[in-house]
Amino acid sequence: MNDLLNVSFDFQAMLVAGYFGYKISSMGLARVHRTEDFLLQVLAFAVVSKIISALSVVLLTEIPGLIEIEWVSPFITMFAGVLVGAFWRKYGETRFSKLMENRDISRDDHEASVWMSIAHSKSRFTFVQVMMRNGTTLESDFDLIPQSPPFPPLKINEDGISIYVTKIWPSDDQAEQVFEPVIDKELGIMRLRYIPRSEIEQIEWCLRKR
Template structure:
Protein backbone atom coordinates (compact mmCIF):
# COMPACT_ATOMS: atom_id res chain seq x y z
CA UNK A 1 0.00 0.00 0.00
CA UNK A 2 2.85 2.39 0.86
CA UNK A 3 4.44 1.68 -2.52
CA UNK A 4 1.19 2.68 -4.25
CA UNK A 5 1.00 5.96 -2.35
CA UNK A 6 4.56 6.78 -3.38
CA UNK A 7 3.68 6.62 -7.08
CA UNK A 8 3.13 9.87 -9.03
CA UNK A 9 -0.37 11.29 -8.51
CA UNK A 10 -1.28 10.91 -12.19
CA UNK A 11 -0.39 7.22 -12.11
CA UNK A 12 -2.36 6.74 -8.88
CA UNK A 13 -5.42 8.28 -10.51
CA UNK A 14 -5.00 6.07 -13.58
CA UNK A 15 -4.76 2.89 -11.48
CA UNK A 16 -7.68 3.74 -9.18
CA UNK A 17 -9.89 4.80 -12.08
CA UNK A 18 -8.85 1.73 -14.07
CA UNK A 19 -9.68 -0.59 -11.19
CA UNK A 20 -13.15 0.90 -10.86
CA UNK A 21 -13.68 0.48 -14.60
CA UNK A 22 -12.51 -3.12 -14.38
CA UNK A 23 -14.91 -3.89 -11.50
CA UNK A 24 -17.86 -2.32 -13.32
CA UNK A 25 -16.97 -4.03 -16.60
CA UNK A 26 -16.58 -7.48 -15.08
CA UNK A 27 -19.26 -7.64 -12.38
CA UNK A 28 -19.86 -11.27 -11.48
CA UNK A 29 -16.90 -12.65 -13.43
CA UNK A 30 -13.86 -10.84 -12.00
CA UNK A 31 -12.95 -13.71 -9.70
CA UNK A 32 -12.32 -15.85 -12.79
CA UNK A 33 -9.61 -13.54 -14.14
CA UNK A 34 -5.92 -14.21 -13.69
CA UNK A 35 -3.63 -11.59 -12.15
CA UNK A 36 -2.19 -10.57 -15.51
CA UNK A 37 -5.70 -10.20 -16.99
CA UNK A 38 -6.72 -7.96 -14.10
CA UNK A 39 -3.61 -5.78 -14.41
CA UNK A 40 -3.99 -5.31 -18.15
CA UNK A 41 -7.68 -4.47 -17.90
CA UNK A 42 -7.05 -1.99 -15.09
CA UNK A 43 -4.43 -0.25 -17.23
CA UNK A 44 -6.62 -0.21 -20.34
CA UNK A 45 -9.66 1.23 -18.54
CA UNK A 46 -7.51 3.70 -16.65
CA UNK A 47 -5.56 4.96 -19.65
CA UNK A 48 -8.68 5.36 -21.80
CA UNK A 49 -10.63 7.26 -19.13
CA UNK A 50 -7.77 9.56 -18.10
CA UNK A 51 -6.80 10.25 -21.72
CA UNK A 52 -10.35 11.25 -22.60
CA UNK A 53 -10.53 13.41 -19.50
CA UNK A 54 -7.24 15.13 -20.34
CA UNK A 55 -8.52 16.01 -23.81
CA UNK A 56 -11.83 17.31 -22.48
CA UNK A 57 -10.28 19.64 -19.87
CA UNK A 58 -7.12 20.61 -21.75
CA UNK A 59 -8.30 24.19 -22.31
CA UNK A 60 -9.09 24.85 -18.66
CA UNK A 61 -6.63 26.53 -16.27
CA UNK A 62 -4.13 24.08 -14.79
CA UNK A 63 -5.44 24.61 -11.26
CA UNK A 64 -8.96 23.65 -12.36
CA UNK A 65 -7.68 20.63 -14.27
CA UNK A 66 -6.17 19.14 -11.11
CA UNK A 67 -9.51 19.40 -9.33
CA UNK A 68 -11.70 18.17 -12.16
CA UNK A 69 -9.40 15.40 -13.43
CA UNK A 70 -10.15 12.63 -10.88
CA UNK A 71 -13.90 13.25 -10.70
CA UNK A 72 -14.48 13.40 -14.45
CA UNK A 73 -12.26 10.35 -14.94
CA UNK A 74 -14.45 8.39 -12.50
CA UNK A 75 -17.62 9.37 -14.33
CA UNK A 76 -16.15 8.41 -17.71
CA UNK A 77 -14.68 5.11 -16.58
CA UNK A 78 -17.97 4.10 -14.95
CA UNK A 79 -19.75 4.73 -18.25
CA UNK A 80 -17.04 2.91 -20.24
CA UNK A 81 -17.12 -0.07 -17.88
CA UNK A 82 -20.91 -0.29 -18.01
CA UNK A 83 -20.93 -0.14 -21.82
CA UNK A 84 -18.27 -2.83 -22.03
CA UNK A 85 -20.15 -5.07 -19.60
CA UNK A 86 -23.39 -4.73 -21.55
CA UNK A 87 -22.19 -4.64 -25.16
CA UNK A 88 -18.42 -5.15 -25.43
CA UNK A 89 -18.01 -8.88 -24.84
CA UNK A 90 -21.12 -9.72 -26.84
CA UNK A 91 -20.02 -7.57 -29.78
CA UNK A 92 -16.52 -9.08 -29.87
CA UNK A 93 -17.96 -12.60 -29.65
CA UNK A 94 -20.43 -11.83 -32.47
CA UNK A 95 -17.68 -10.57 -34.80
CA UNK A 96 -15.35 -13.50 -34.10
CA UNK A 97 -18.12 -16.05 -34.61
CA UNK A 98 -19.32 -14.24 -37.75
CA UNK A 99 -15.90 -14.62 -39.34
CA UNK A 100 -15.46 -18.20 -38.12
CA UNK A 101 -12.58 -17.40 -35.79
CA UNK A 102 -14.23 -19.22 -32.88
CA UNK A 103 -17.50 -20.79 -31.84
CA UNK A 104 -17.10 -19.75 -28.22
CA UNK A 105 -19.30 -17.03 -26.74
CA UNK A 106 -16.40 -15.50 -24.73
CA UNK A 107 -18.48 -15.75 -21.56
CA UNK A 108 -17.16 -17.55 -18.45
CA UNK A 109 -19.94 -20.14 -18.87
CA UNK A 110 -22.91 -20.99 -21.09
CA UNK A 111 -25.19 -20.12 -18.17
CA UNK A 112 -23.79 -16.58 -18.09
CA UNK A 113 -24.22 -16.28 -21.85
CA UNK A 114 -27.93 -16.98 -21.32
CA UNK A 115 -28.53 -14.67 -18.37
CA UNK A 116 -26.46 -11.79 -19.77
CA UNK A 117 -28.15 -11.47 -23.16
CA UNK A 118 -29.48 -7.91 -22.85
CA UNK A 119 -32.05 -7.64 -25.64
CA UNK A 120 -34.18 -10.59 -24.50
CA UNK A 121 -36.79 -10.43 -21.75
CA UNK A 122 -37.67 -13.55 -19.79
CA UNK A 123 -41.39 -14.37 -19.61
CA UNK A 124 -41.34 -17.78 -17.93
CA UNK A 125 -38.84 -19.90 -15.99
CA UNK A 126 -39.30 -23.60 -15.24
CA UNK A 127 -36.84 -25.42 -12.99
CA UNK A 128 -36.71 -29.18 -12.70
CA UNK A 129 -35.13 -30.21 -9.41
CA UNK A 130 -33.09 -33.31 -8.68
CA UNK A 131 -36.17 -34.63 -6.84
CA UNK A 132 -38.20 -34.60 -10.05
CA UNK A 133 -40.48 -31.66 -9.20
CA UNK A 134 -40.97 -28.56 -11.32
CA UNK A 135 -40.85 -25.03 -9.90
CA UNK A 136 -42.25 -22.41 -12.24
CA UNK A 137 -42.55 -18.67 -12.32
CA UNK A 138 -44.66 -16.89 -14.93
CA UNK A 139 -42.73 -13.64 -14.87
CA UNK A 140 -45.12 -11.82 -17.18
CA UNK A 141 -47.91 -12.16 -14.60
CA UNK A 142 -45.90 -10.82 -11.68
CA UNK A 143 -46.38 -7.24 -10.49
CA UNK A 144 -43.57 -4.75 -10.97
CA UNK A 145 -41.52 -3.37 -8.12
CA UNK A 146 -40.93 -6.67 -6.34
CA UNK A 147 -37.84 -6.95 -4.12
CA UNK A 148 -34.91 -8.58 -5.97
CA UNK A 149 -36.80 -7.88 -9.22
CA UNK A 150 -38.94 -10.68 -10.67
CA UNK A 151 -36.11 -13.22 -10.65
CA UNK A 152 -32.57 -13.21 -9.30
CA UNK A 153 -29.84 -15.44 -10.71
CA UNK A 154 -26.09 -15.54 -10.23
CA UNK A 155 -23.09 -16.79 -12.18
CA UNK A 156 -22.95 -19.99 -10.10
CA UNK A 157 -26.45 -21.08 -11.15
CA UNK A 158 -28.35 -20.32 -7.94
CA UNK A 159 -31.84 -18.92 -8.51
CA UNK A 160 -34.30 -16.94 -6.40
CA UNK A 161 -37.75 -16.46 -7.89
CA UNK A 162 -41.40 -15.92 -7.07
CA UNK A 163 -43.19 -19.24 -7.55
CA UNK A 164 -46.49 -19.25 -9.40
CA UNK A 165 -46.79 -23.04 -9.83
CA UNK A 166 -45.24 -26.21 -8.43
CA UNK A 167 -45.61 -29.66 -9.96
CA UNK A 168 -44.41 -32.49 -7.74
CA UNK A 169 -42.80 -35.72 -8.94
CA UNK A 170 -46.24 -37.39 -9.15
CA UNK A 171 -47.65 -34.67 -11.42
CA UNK A 172 -49.78 -32.91 -8.78
CA UNK A 173 -50.00 -29.17 -9.41
CA UNK A 174 -50.13 -26.41 -6.80
CA UNK A 175 -50.67 -22.77 -7.72
CA UNK A 176 -49.06 -20.00 -5.69
CA UNK A 177 -49.75 -16.33 -5.22
CA UNK A 178 -46.34 -14.72 -4.76
CA UNK A 179 -47.88 -11.53 -3.40
CA UNK A 180 -50.58 -11.72 -0.74
CA UNK A 181 -51.90 -8.90 1.44
CA UNK A 182 -48.89 -6.73 0.74
CA UNK A 183 -46.34 -9.48 1.48
CA UNK A 184 -44.17 -11.13 -1.16
CA UNK A 185 -42.81 -14.67 -1.02
CA UNK A 186 -39.58 -15.47 -2.85
CA UNK A 187 -38.09 -18.97 -3.12
CA UNK A 188 -34.36 -19.66 -3.20
CA UNK A 189 -33.21 -22.70 -5.20
CA UNK A 190 -29.51 -23.54 -4.79
CA UNK A 191 -27.70 -24.95 -7.80
CA UNK A 192 -27.22 -28.25 -5.96
CA UNK A 193 -31.00 -28.84 -6.20
CA UNK A 194 -31.32 -27.91 -9.87
CA UNK A 195 -31.38 -30.56 -12.57
CA UNK A 196 -32.57 -28.45 -15.52
CA UNK A 197 -33.65 -24.89 -16.25
CA UNK A 198 -35.98 -23.93 -19.09
CA UNK A 199 -36.30 -20.25 -19.95
CA UNK A 200 -38.97 -18.78 -22.23
CA UNK A 201 -37.90 -15.39 -23.56
CA UNK A 202 -38.72 -12.88 -26.25
CA UNK A 203 -36.96 -10.06 -28.02
CA UNK A 204 -37.89 -6.95 -26.06
CA UNK A 205 -37.32 -4.69 -29.07
CA UNK A 206 -39.40 -6.61 -31.60
CA UNK A 207 -41.84 -8.25 -29.20
CA UNK A 208 -41.05 -11.69 -30.64
Protein backbone atom coordinates (compact mmCIF):
# COMPACT_ATOMS: atom_id res chain seq x y z
CA MET A 1 0.00 0.00 0.00
CA ASN A 2 2.87 2.36 0.80
CA ASP A 3 4.27 1.75 -2.68
CA LEU A 4 0.99 2.96 -4.23
CA LEU A 5 1.12 6.11 -2.12
CA ASN A 6 4.60 6.87 -3.43
CA VAL A 7 3.71 6.74 -7.14
CA SER A 8 2.67 9.82 -9.09
CA PHE A 9 -0.76 11.35 -8.58
CA ASP A 10 -1.52 10.78 -12.24
CA PHE A 11 -0.92 7.04 -11.86
CA GLN A 12 -2.98 6.96 -8.66
CA ALA A 13 -5.83 8.67 -10.50
CA MET A 14 -5.58 6.06 -13.24
CA LEU A 15 -5.94 3.24 -10.70
CA VAL A 16 -8.86 4.98 -9.00
CA ALA A 17 -10.55 5.39 -12.39
CA GLY A 18 -10.06 1.68 -13.07
CA TYR A 19 -11.60 0.78 -9.73
CA PHE A 20 -14.54 3.14 -10.31
CA GLY A 21 -15.17 1.50 -13.68
CA TYR A 22 -14.97 -2.00 -12.24
CA LYS A 23 -17.19 -1.19 -9.25
CA ILE A 24 -19.93 0.47 -11.29
CA SER A 25 -19.92 -2.25 -13.95
CA SER A 26 -20.28 -5.07 -11.41
CA MET A 27 -22.28 -3.44 -8.62
CA GLY A 28 -25.15 -5.62 -7.38
CA LEU A 29 -24.39 -8.51 -9.73
CA ALA A 30 -23.21 -10.92 -7.01
CA ARG A 31 -20.17 -11.92 -9.02
CA VAL A 32 -17.04 -13.33 -7.45
CA HIS A 33 -13.87 -12.65 -9.39
CA ARG A 34 -10.47 -14.18 -8.88
CA THR A 35 -7.72 -11.75 -7.92
CA GLU A 36 -6.21 -11.97 -11.40
CA ASP A 37 -9.56 -11.22 -13.07
CA PHE A 38 -10.22 -8.33 -10.70
CA LEU A 39 -6.82 -6.74 -11.36
CA LEU A 40 -7.11 -7.16 -15.13
CA GLN A 41 -10.58 -5.60 -15.19
CA VAL A 42 -9.38 -2.66 -13.10
CA LEU A 43 -6.41 -2.27 -15.43
CA ALA A 44 -8.62 -2.43 -18.53
CA PHE A 45 -10.94 0.30 -17.23
CA ALA A 46 -7.91 2.33 -16.13
CA VAL A 47 -6.27 2.20 -19.57
CA VAL A 48 -9.48 3.14 -21.40
CA SER A 49 -10.06 6.01 -18.94
CA LYS A 50 -6.49 7.26 -19.42
CA ILE A 51 -6.88 7.20 -23.20
CA ILE A 52 -10.09 9.25 -22.94
CA SER A 53 -8.36 11.67 -20.57
CA ALA A 54 -5.36 12.10 -22.88
CA LEU A 55 -7.59 12.77 -25.89
CA SER A 56 -9.65 15.23 -23.85
CA VAL A 57 -6.54 17.17 -22.83
CA VAL A 58 -5.39 17.33 -26.46
CA LEU A 59 -8.78 18.71 -27.53
CA LEU A 60 -8.93 21.19 -24.64
CA THR A 61 -5.49 22.58 -25.39
CA GLU A 62 -6.77 23.54 -28.83
CA ILE A 63 -9.26 25.95 -27.25
CA PRO A 64 -7.85 29.52 -27.31
CA GLY A 65 -7.25 31.02 -23.89
CA LEU A 66 -6.80 27.71 -22.04
CA ILE A 67 -3.30 27.20 -20.72
CA GLU A 68 -1.76 24.73 -18.27
CA ILE A 69 -4.67 22.35 -18.77
CA GLU A 70 -2.53 19.26 -18.03
CA TRP A 71 -3.15 19.53 -14.27
CA VAL A 72 -6.81 18.65 -14.92
CA SER A 73 -5.85 15.35 -16.54
CA PRO A 74 -6.02 13.16 -13.37
CA PHE A 75 -9.52 14.42 -12.58
CA ILE A 76 -10.67 13.82 -16.15
CA THR A 77 -9.25 10.29 -15.87
CA MET A 78 -11.27 9.53 -12.72
CA PHE A 79 -14.44 11.01 -14.21
CA ALA A 80 -13.86 8.98 -17.37
CA GLY A 81 -13.65 5.84 -15.23
CA VAL A 82 -17.16 6.50 -13.90
CA LEU A 83 -18.52 7.09 -17.41
CA VAL A 84 -16.81 4.03 -18.91
CA GLY A 85 -18.08 1.80 -16.11
CA ALA A 86 -21.63 3.10 -16.48
CA PHE A 87 -21.53 2.74 -20.27
CA TRP A 88 -20.26 -0.84 -20.08
CA ARG A 89 -22.88 -1.73 -17.46
CA LYS A 90 -25.81 -0.24 -19.39
CA TYR A 91 -24.86 -0.94 -23.01
CA GLY A 92 -21.50 -2.60 -23.56
CA GLU A 93 -21.79 -5.92 -21.76
CA THR A 94 -25.31 -6.70 -23.02
CA ARG A 95 -24.43 -5.95 -26.64
CA PHE A 96 -21.14 -7.81 -26.39
CA SER A 97 -22.99 -10.88 -25.05
CA LYS A 98 -25.51 -10.64 -27.91
CA LEU A 99 -22.68 -10.36 -30.43
CA MET A 100 -21.07 -13.49 -28.98
CA GLU A 101 -24.40 -15.32 -29.10
CA ASN A 102 -25.18 -14.23 -32.68
CA ARG A 103 -21.77 -15.50 -33.79
CA ASP A 104 -22.35 -18.83 -32.00
CA ILE A 105 -19.32 -18.23 -29.79
CA SER A 106 -20.94 -18.23 -26.36
CA ARG A 107 -24.43 -18.15 -24.85
CA ASP A 108 -23.28 -17.15 -21.39
CA ASP A 109 -24.77 -13.82 -20.26
CA HIS A 110 -22.09 -13.56 -17.52
CA GLU A 111 -24.62 -13.53 -14.69
CA ALA A 112 -24.04 -15.63 -11.58
CA SER A 113 -27.21 -17.67 -12.18
CA VAL A 114 -30.41 -17.81 -14.25
CA TRP A 115 -32.16 -16.30 -11.22
CA MET A 116 -29.87 -13.26 -11.43
CA SER A 117 -30.38 -13.05 -15.20
CA ILE A 118 -34.12 -12.67 -14.57
CA ALA A 119 -33.50 -10.15 -11.81
CA HIS A 120 -31.40 -7.95 -14.10
CA SER A 121 -33.67 -8.27 -17.12
CA LYS A 122 -34.21 -5.03 -19.03
CA SER A 123 -37.89 -5.98 -19.51
CA ARG A 124 -40.68 -4.52 -17.41
CA PHE A 125 -42.49 -6.98 -15.16
CA THR A 126 -46.28 -6.61 -15.28
CA PHE A 127 -47.51 -9.73 -13.52
CA VAL A 128 -46.04 -12.45 -11.31
CA GLN A 129 -47.33 -15.65 -9.73
CA VAL A 130 -45.35 -17.35 -6.97
CA MET A 131 -46.18 -21.03 -6.45
CA MET A 132 -45.36 -22.00 -2.87
CA ARG A 133 -44.19 -25.40 -1.70
CA ASN A 134 -47.34 -25.71 0.45
CA GLY A 135 -49.51 -25.48 -2.68
CA THR A 136 -50.62 -21.87 -2.24
CA THR A 137 -50.13 -19.45 -5.12
CA LEU A 138 -49.48 -15.77 -4.48
CA GLU A 139 -50.27 -13.41 -7.32
CA SER A 140 -49.24 -9.81 -7.89
CA ASP A 141 -50.89 -7.82 -10.67
CA PHE A 142 -48.85 -4.64 -11.05
CA ASP A 143 -51.80 -2.81 -12.63
CA LEU A 144 -53.58 -3.04 -9.26
CA ILE A 145 -50.69 -1.49 -7.36
CA PRO A 146 -50.93 2.28 -6.77
CA GLN A 147 -48.43 4.53 -8.50
CA SER A 148 -45.17 5.31 -6.68
CA PRO A 149 -45.41 2.71 -3.88
CA PRO A 150 -43.00 3.14 -0.95
CA PHE A 151 -41.10 0.03 -2.13
CA PRO A 152 -40.74 -1.32 -5.70
CA PRO A 153 -43.50 -3.76 -6.77
CA LEU A 154 -40.91 -6.48 -7.32
CA LYS A 155 -37.53 -7.22 -5.79
CA ILE A 156 -35.53 -10.35 -6.62
CA ASN A 157 -32.38 -11.50 -4.94
CA GLU A 158 -30.60 -14.75 -4.15
CA ASP A 159 -32.46 -15.14 -0.85
CA GLY A 160 -35.98 -14.68 -2.22
CA ILE A 161 -38.53 -12.25 -3.62
CA SER A 162 -40.78 -9.46 -2.35
CA ILE A 163 -44.13 -8.53 -3.91
CA TYR A 164 -47.40 -6.77 -3.16
CA VAL A 165 -49.89 -9.67 -3.13
CA THR A 166 -53.14 -8.85 -4.96
CA LYS A 167 -54.63 -12.37 -5.05
CA ILE A 168 -54.16 -15.65 -3.21
CA TRP A 169 -54.95 -19.03 -4.74
CA PRO A 170 -55.44 -21.61 -1.94
CA SER A 171 -53.81 -25.03 -2.16
CA ASP A 172 -57.27 -26.64 -2.36
CA ASP A 173 -58.40 -26.48 -6.00
CA GLN A 174 -62.03 -26.41 -4.90
CA ALA A 175 -61.56 -23.36 -2.69
CA GLU A 176 -62.32 -19.89 -4.00
CA GLN A 177 -59.54 -17.46 -4.76
CA VAL A 178 -59.03 -14.67 -2.29
CA PHE A 179 -58.58 -11.08 -3.42
CA GLU A 180 -56.22 -9.32 -1.07
CA PRO A 181 -56.21 -5.50 -1.07
CA VAL A 182 -52.77 -4.00 -1.43
CA ILE A 183 -53.80 -1.05 0.71
CA ASP A 184 -55.28 -1.59 4.16
CA LYS A 185 -57.98 1.10 4.21
CA GLU A 186 -58.31 1.03 7.98
CA LEU A 187 -54.62 1.49 8.65
CA GLY A 188 -53.80 3.32 5.42
CA ILE A 189 -50.74 1.18 4.77
CA MET A 190 -49.53 -1.04 1.94
CA ARG A 191 -48.74 -4.69 2.56
CA LEU A 192 -45.45 -5.92 1.14
CA ARG A 193 -44.73 -9.63 1.38
CA TYR A 194 -41.28 -11.19 1.53
CA ILE A 195 -41.10 -14.80 0.34
CA PRO A 196 -37.92 -16.76 1.16
CA ARG A 197 -36.44 -18.71 -1.71
CA SER A 198 -36.68 -21.94 0.33
CA GLU A 199 -40.50 -21.69 0.30
CA ILE A 200 -40.81 -21.11 -3.47
CA GLU A 201 -41.62 -24.01 -5.79
CA GLN A 202 -41.97 -22.07 -9.04
CA ILE A 203 -42.41 -18.52 -10.36
CA GLU A 204 -44.22 -17.38 -13.48
CA TRP A 205 -43.76 -13.91 -14.94
CA CYS A 206 -45.34 -11.67 -17.52
CA LEU A 207 -42.79 -9.39 -19.16
CA ARG A 208 -43.13 -6.40 -21.42
CA LYS A 209 -40.29 -4.95 -23.44
CA ARG A 210 -39.29 -1.50 -22.29
